[in-house]
Amino acid sequence: MILQSHDLVKSFGGVTAINHLSVTVEKGMVLGIIGPNGSGKTTFFNLVTGVYAPTSGHVTFDGKNITGLRPHRITEMGIGRTFQIPAPFSKMTVLENVMVSTFIRASSLKESRKMAWKILELMRLDEKAHTQVLNVTLEDRKRLELARALGTKPSLLLLDEVMSGLTPSEVKGAIELIRSLRTGDLTIIVVEHIMDVILSLCDRIAVLDYGEKIAEDVPDQIVNNKEVIRAYLGDRYSARH
Amino acid sequence: MLDIKNITVSYGIATALWDVSLSVQDGKIVSIVGSNGAGKSTTLKTISGVVHPKSGTISLNGERIDHFPPHQIAHMGISHVPEGRKIFPYLSVVENLRMGALPIKDPKRTEKLLQSVFELFPILMERQNQAGGTLSGGQQQMLAIGRGLMSDPKILLLDEPSLGLAPIIVDAVFDVIIRLNRQGYTMLLVEQNAYRSLEVGHYAYVLETGKITLEGEASTLIDHPHVKKAYLGR
Numbered sequence: 257m258i259l260q261s262h263d264l265v266k267s268f269g270g271v272t273a274i275n276h277l278s279v280t281v282e283k284g285m286v287l288g289i290i291g292p293n294g295s296g297k298t299t300f301f302n303l304v305t306g307v308y309a310p311t312s313g314h315v316t317f318d319g320k321n322i323t324g325l326r327p328h329r330i331t332e333m334g335i336g337r338t339f340q341i342p343a344p345f346s347k348m349t350v351l352e353n354v355m356v357s358t359f360i361r362a363s364s365l366k367e368s369r370k371m372a373w374k375i376l377e378l379m380r381l382d383e384k385a386h387t388q389v390l391n392v393t394l395e396d397r398k399r400l401e402l403a404r405a406l407g408t409k410p411s412l413l414l415l416d417e418v419m420s421g422l423t424p425s426e427v428k429g430a431i432e433l434i435r436s437l438r439t440g441d442l443t444i445i446v447v448e449h450i451m452d453v454i455l456s457l458c459d460r461i462a463v464l465d466y467g468e469k470i471a472e473d474v475p476d477q478i479v480n481n482k483e484v485i486r487a488y489l490g491d492r493y494s495a496r497h
Numbered sequence: 498m499l500d501i502k503n504i505t506v507s508y509g510i511a512t513a514l515w516d517v518s519l520s521v522q523d524g525k526i527v528s529i530v531g532s533n534g535a536g537k538s539t540t541l542k543t544i545s546g547v548v549h550p551k552s553g554t555i556s557l558n559g560e561r562i563d564h565f566p567p568h569q570i571a572h573m574g575i576s577h578v579p580e581g582r583k584i585f586p587y588l589s590v591v592e593n594l595r596m597g598a599l600p601i602k603d604p605k606r607t608e609k610l611l612q613s614v615f616e617l618f619p620i621l622m623e624r625q626n627q628a629g630g631t632l633s634g635g636q637q638q639m640l641a642i643g644r645g646l647m648s649d650p651k652i653l654l655l656d657e658p659s660l661g662l663a664p665i666i667v668d669a670v671f672d673v674i675i676r677l678n679r680q681g682y683t684m685l686l687v688e689q690n691a692y693r694s695l696e697v698g699h700y701a702y703v704l705e706t707g708k709i710t711l712e713g714e715a716s717t718l719i720d721h722p723h724v725k726k727a728y729l730g731r
Contacts, residue, residue: 293666417661420660426533449664
């Protein structure tokens with residue numbers, strides 16, 4: 257196993273955003289996390305990446321306790337993430353933005369540039385390399401967000417709604433792209449509302465509601481789970497599929 | 498009632514809309530389908546006066562509105578519910594709603610509108626004193642639509658109302674759209690969820706790199722081979 261959260265709790269004042277959450281992620285798998293808006297999905301990512309320290313409980317990554325470590329330390333250890341609202345350096349070029357990430361693994365400008373190019377090719381952004389970020393389309397900005405996360409050479413990648421706002425056809429392309437990352441040992445956790453994405457990428461799915469895990473199973477079981485239909489999918493979703 | 502003729506819109510040197518014409522009939526839901534960057538949001542912003550066209554005309558019931566400022570267009574009965582909800586996170590729910598009623602000068606009418614929004618969205622009444630930012634994504638979308646209704650509009654411009662919402666909430670948002678339409682609201686709907694927007698729409702336009710490339714009854718476009726391949730992903 258590469259990541260484990262054990263009895264994790266995070267409260268903000270009187271609100272418990274994460275309530276005794278235990279999740280285990282095996283190396284090389286893709287785990288999906290779904291749940292209503294405000295159910296704690298992003299908070300979970302923020303606890304794993306050190307943006308917040310948990311109220312109680314702990315997180316282990318690759319056998320080490322990482323609870324309470326600073327985000328930059330956790331990034332160095334191999335957890336990369338994207339943000340729901342990307343904040344790229346908009347006046348810098350696409351290439352320069354990725355170089356900011358690759359720098360944590362490179363010892364020279366030249367090396368960081370070379371690493372960034374490789375990622376841009378993988379993300380099919382190489383043609384946009386020298387374009388200022390404020391001039392690229394939303395679809396490309398989403399890919400850049402992914403490229404910036406990959407630039408830190410993660411062994412665990414956390415994707416927070418990287419496809420929201422894309423049209424169904426753009427989503428299809430993005431699914432292929434993420435699938436192509438599934439070589440080697442990369443482990444991925446995907447938070448997404450677009451069920452097509454979750455179902456076509458994930459080996460397992462965990463469902464959060466009010467900060468608690470209400471289900472965890474393989475995709476086929478999750479879409480038929482009564483509790484999940486009640487809290488998240490809705491009757492009509494199951495009728496349509 | 499809303500007639501857009503040959504508008505061209507530019508941001509600096511970049512042209513976002515080329516010679517776009519579309520019309521929205523009274524009582525209908527008209528959907529605009531298109532990729533990101535095709536000009537969908539620009540179309541809505543041009544109608545509500547946030548940006549102005551370089552050429553072409555926009556008229557509402559025969560009256561030109563294309564060079565009016567946004568607040569005047571709001572007064573005339575066009576309400577823009579922007580992408581990403583854009584509610585005021587530190588104002589309470591009821592304050593957010595009252596912000597939408599600025600064009601209404603009669604306080605009694607404001608109270609009536611507020612009651613009808615509360616009727617439509619009981620959750621907003623329940624949480625009226627809570628800060629807008631503490632609502633869930635779905636509730637914030639309801640608040641954004643509710644605020645849009647507070648100016649007592651005839652036409653609602655809805656920009657990506659289902660964006661980033663759980664499937665069960667997406668269903669609820671589309672239910673509201675259908676309900677409002679039955680109550681007589683005319684709607685121009687922009688959605689990345691092309692399938693659902695064609696499902697609820699009466700008429701639809703396909704916008705590609707700033708140009709209208711296809712239009713027709715929404716129920717026909719949903720089966721159009723190009724629409725299927727490019728926007729429905731099937």
